[in-house]
Amino acid sequence: MKDVVVTGFAWRTALGQAVDNVWEQLNAGKSGSRYIETDLVLRNDRAAIVPGFGEMSPQRRLREIARSAIADALLDAEIDTTTFCEIYRAGSVFLVLGTSHGARLDDEEAGQALPDDYVQELAEEFKAVPIAISTACSSGSDTIAVGAELVRAGIADLCICGAVDIVTRSKLLAHSALGTMSPTDLSSFDADADGTILGEGAGVLILEPAHRVGTRGHRGFIRGCGSANDAAGLTAPDTSGRGVKLAVERSLADAGFGSDEIGIINAHGSGTPTNDQMEARAYSSIFRGLNAPTIFATKGAFGHSLGATGALEAIATLIALAKGTVPPVIGHRTTRDDLTLPIAYGNPVQHNARIGLSVTVGFGGFNTALIFEKPNAGELS
Amino acid sequence: MTIVEAYKLDQVVPAMRGPIFHDPVIKATVEVAEALLTQTSLTVGDRVGMITYGRHASTFFADKVRNRLASTGRVSPLDFVNANSGAPISVVCTQFRLRGPTLNFVSGGHVTRSVVDLLAWNWIRNGYADAIIIVEFDRHATGSLVRGSLHREDVPSSLLEITIPRHSPPP
Numbered sequence: 336m337k338d339v340v341v342t343g344f345a346w347r348t349a350l351g352q353a354v355d356n357v358w359e360q361l362n363a364g365k366s367g368s369r370y371i372e373t374d375l376v377l378r379n380d381r382a383a384i385v386p387g388f389g390e391m392s393p394q395r396r397l398r399e400i401a402r403s404a405i406a407d408a409l410l411d412a413e414i415d416t417t418t419f420c421e422i423y424r425a426g427s428v429f430l431v432l433g434t435s436h437g438a439r440l441d442d443e444e445a446g447q448a449l450p451d452d453y454v455q456e457l458a459e460e461f462k463a464v465p466i467a468i469s470t471a472c473s474s475g476s477d478t479i480a481v482g483a484e485l486v487r488a489g490i491a492d493l494c495i496c497g498a499v500d501i502v503t504r505s506k507l508l509a510h511s512a513l514g515t516m517s518p519t520d521l522s523s524f525d526a527d528a529d530g531t532i533l534g535e536g537a538g539v540l541i542l543e544p545a546h547r548v549g550t551r552g553h554r555g556f557i558r559g560c561g562s563a564n565d566a567a568g569l570t571a572p573d574t575s576g577r578g579v580k581l582a583v584e585r586s587l588a589d590a591g592f593g594s595d596e597i598g599i600i601n602a603h604g605s606g607t608p609t610n611d612q613m614e615a616r617a618y619s620s621i622f623r624g625l626n627a628p629t630i631f632a633t634k635g636a637f638g639h640s641l642g643a644t645g646a647l648e649a650i651a652t653l654i655a656l657a658k659g660t661v662p663p664v665i666g667h668r669t670t671r672d673d674l675t676l677p678i679a680y681g682n683p684v685q686h687n688a689r690i691g692l693s694v695t696v697g698f699g700g701f702n703t704a705l706i707f708e709k710p711n712a713g714e715l716s
Numbered sequence: 717m718t719i720v721e722a723y724k725l726d727q728v729v730p731a732m733r734g735p736i737f738h739d740p741v742i743k744a745t746v747e748v749a750e751a752l753l754t755q756t757s758l759t760v761g762d763r764v765g766m767i768t769y770g771r772h773a774s775t776f777f778a779d780k781v782r783n784r785l786a787s788t789g790r791v792s793p794l795d796f797v798n799a800n801s802g803a804p805i806s807v808v809c810t811q812f813r814l815r816g817p818t819l820n821f822v823s824g825g826h827v828t829r830s831v832v833d834l835l836a837w838n839w840i841r842n843g844y845a846d847a848i849i850i851v852e853f854d855r856h857a858t859g860s861l862v863r864g865s866l867h868r869e870d871v872p873s874s875l876l877e878i879t880i881p882r883h884s885p886p887p
Binding site: 435436439440441442443446449450451454455464465466467468469470471477481484485488490504505506508509512513561562563564565566567568569570577578581585588589697698699700701 | 736762765766771772773775778779781782785786790791793796797798799800801802803805806807809810812813814815816817818819820821822823824827828831834835838842843844
């Protein structure tokens with residue numbers, strides 16, 4: 336997948352939206368998780384809420400967070416939407432957007448709407464062909480995988496990919512009742528990890544074929560995508576890690592890389608003991624030896640942003656590759672026994688990786704792996 | 717592509733038990749998948765994947781969660797889990813132990829269908845799957861339509877359809 340270039344990206348996170356500022360906070364070990372005002376009885380009254388969107392209905396909030404991230408990602412890619420029609424072939428600009436439950440379990444407007452109405456509306460505004468995806472917490476990664484295939488096949492000249500999700504009452508109540516919500520704090524891959532903290536956000540990446548990038552800068556490349564189902568049920572993952580392993584192996588085959596070429600892994604790292612176990616077993620069986628990649632995870636800072644998490648993690652992987660550092664995993668003190676790979680905690684970790692892997696795991700057994708390569712202006716010429 | 721068989725909703729797959737099958741669309745999806753897998757004598761496992769698409773996927777459990785939340789302020793965690801719009805894929809993959817690539821599109825029409833076909837053929841051509849089950853959720857004059865086909869490199873696709881009568885809103 337040499338031709339798929341990420342020419343821009345933007346995110347909306349609980350730590351803010353300015354790329355460099357959020358990255359500095361991640362490296363400083365800061366978390367966007369805060370106590371929220373709620374009348375609900377929950378295992379934990381904290382969540383990572385995106386600031387700056389005020390009081391509005393859940394469905395409108397979902398749309399507005401997505402809209403602002405899309406607009407910023409296009410700016411980052413130096414793309415002027417007013418000139419779309421002159422620059423791109425008709426029907427070659429796509430908006431591939433995803434969410435998990437989004438607002439549909441809480442908002443009558445969203446419940447009555449068709450599941451892709453919010454994507455259709457945004458696509459009309461950004462003059463793009465709409466495609467909507469929902470694969471639970473792998474939605475964000477899957478939009479990027481689909482966008483990359485559209486670019487690679489020569490169907491899309493420009494693909495706006497990403498995902499958005501919001502914290503709602505139904506999600507807080509359900510994750511509290513399911514026991515997936517931590518009563519303490521999210522500490523991915525820690526021996527004492529006891530659950531996740533919900534978050535919200537949006538991540539949007541702009542994908543283009545290399546020949547269209549010209550003199551513009553870029554953020555990196557997508558080299559491979561892979562997915563696999565756990566076949567284990569709607570909530571419980573396959574704790575053997577077989578599904579994650581298959582997804583990673585398919586992404587490596589798609590990229591034409593060996594496992595020894597992966598330098599960093601942005602893991603799903605939800606902090607639930609079963610998910611952490613599944614990922615630990617998968618990575619420990621694929622990546623061995625002295626050059627095993629360094630693992631990091633951002634959910635301790637962003638919360639578990641559900642449908643959006645794959646897009647946020649893709650962006651974090653690209654920044655980590657470009658900057659040569661990975662941020663520390665917040666709350667991590669003692670690594671669980673079954674994880675044999677090095678993990679970044681305490682302080683940011685320097686690296687010289689050229690290739691990074693981002694993995695997401697969703698309810699329903701949706702495992703997705705994406706492989707990114709750091710930006711290199713020489714390769715575009 | 718030819719319609720090889722029409723299934724009736726009352727043909728119950730014996731293993732289909734549990735609240736998830738109260739959703740007739742999920743039940744029909746499993747029936748379609750089983751019929752496709754049976755008639756093609758595929759060896760199921762790591763190399764069979766599945767894609768679902770359509771704007772008219774079931775809202776059975778989502779409506780249930782929203783209605784209960786509005787009336788009692790509570791959420792059943794089981795209904796919440798079952799409301800996942802990727803649930804039909806999850807149930808089929810769990811039932812038949814399919815670990816191939818999977819995707820759920822909640823958009824429809826010819827553009828989404830061509831993207832679905834592109835992905836299915838890429839997965840097969842690149843060797844990540846031997847076969848992909850594709851299921852479309854659509855509206856029908858009398859209710860919902862679940863339309864499935866199975867794609868393999870060496871065999872023409874077959875198509876199965878199940879029509880589901882409009883059901884009452886969930887309690």
